[in-house]
Amino acid sequence: MKRIISILIFLAVVPSIWGGEWLVTKPNSPLYLFPDKKSEILRRLGFGEIVKSKNEKEKQSDKNFRFVSDNAGLSGWTETQVLFDMQEKGGYKTVLRSIDRMLYSTNTGLNELESVYQYLSSLEDNGLYHGDEYLYLKIRRAIVLSRILEILQEGENKRKESKLLDYLSKNPGEILPPERGKPAMINPEIFWKIGEEFKDKAPGDFAAFLGVKFTTEAHCKKDVFCFLNEERKRRFRYLQLQPNGNYANVFAGQILKKFEILTKDTETVNCGNKEMRKDLYETFRKDLQSLPYRYGKKYHQYLKVIQKECL
Incomplete structure (x- = not known):
């Protein structure tokens, strides 16, 4: 007793x-x-x-x-x-909210972001998160790295330049180095890779959206074939991965609007350079056939105008 x-x-x-x-x-x-x-x-x-x-x-x-x-x-x-x-539920959501709050705050400095980046870089080893939770945090890691790159390239500062070189050397596949006056930036293929690997999952949808956002947009002006090639790398690429995704209607509408503008006056359609015209047209048309019928129905009439005026 x-x-x-x-x-x-x-x-x-x-x-x-x-x-x-x-x-x-x-x-x-x-x-x-x-x-x-x-x-x-x-x-x-x-x-x-x-x-x-x-x-x-x-x-x-x-x-x-x-x-x-x-x-x-x-x-x-x-x-x-x-x-x-740590004994309470909701640890993942707490971490995610904390990260997002810092990402979208103008008061978050370089030291804070680097602390978050170091934590997210260690997740693969500590095994705290799995499945979708791990994927979302992996995506956040790339977003945090992108924000760090932006801060390191603001103004002229030797300490920042030294840090930037350090990030470039340690993350060669994740960062596109600066060239021709363009700053160093996150490699959008990080997001596209996740989007392609997880087509039927929410993290894949979010990653593909970020792939569009972080893929540099070319200045095509009114060149229709430049436009077709550009969309295959960005919004159309998203539609191929996520035809029913959260951002599908928005991106599909933006593509449609651009088609309308470029083909509005059929007599002055800008066909651009003759080289690669046919190949780009056929590739885009073939990719379009792989999407649900509603997309083909939406864009087919504009492709017919381009074919008639340029090919």
Whole structure:
């Protein structure tokens, strides 16, 4: 009987002593010496870092702070609002919201983005997320990298230039190097690859949308064959992967609008350079046949005008 009572007492005491593991949801969060923002900062915690909490009652008098320890055993105080309890559900959504909030905030700096990028780059190893969750975070990693590249190329700064060269050397397949006055940018094939691999899944749809967004658009003006070639690389490529996707109607409408503009005056259709005309036309028409009938019905009349006036 005494033994049972001892066990019950132990179980009752442990939860009040050990607070479990917490996920840091804000990059470079200060670890203070005391529960006070004016206190000495022992170090900065990285985004996604897991810290342990000793939830000692006498130390938890201030609800705005929590006493935690990092992996090296360094203990201090951090703000409760930047922590997520790993025992609760919704960790993935919390991380995703935190990342999106930073991505679309004008106040997010380079250090914060790099902290997020480092966390997302480590996900393949830590096995916290699987399936669609992992894919969405993998996509976010490329978006974060793109934003980092933008910041590194703003203005002239030797430190930024050095960092840019470092990113280029470490991520040769993910970054298109600067050339002919164009800045370094994320390789859109990162998104297209995911879009092609996961055609029937929501992450694939989102990735293909980003493929359109990050694929540089050529300045075709009124050249119809330049337009056909351009769409095969962007919006039409999306339709081939996601004919019923979330962005299909929008992209299909944009293509239709451009067809209408380019063929409005049949006598002045700009056929551009004679080279590759027939090949581009036949390739586009063949690709169109692979789509649901509604697309062929929508675009066929404009292709007939192009064929008549240019071929």
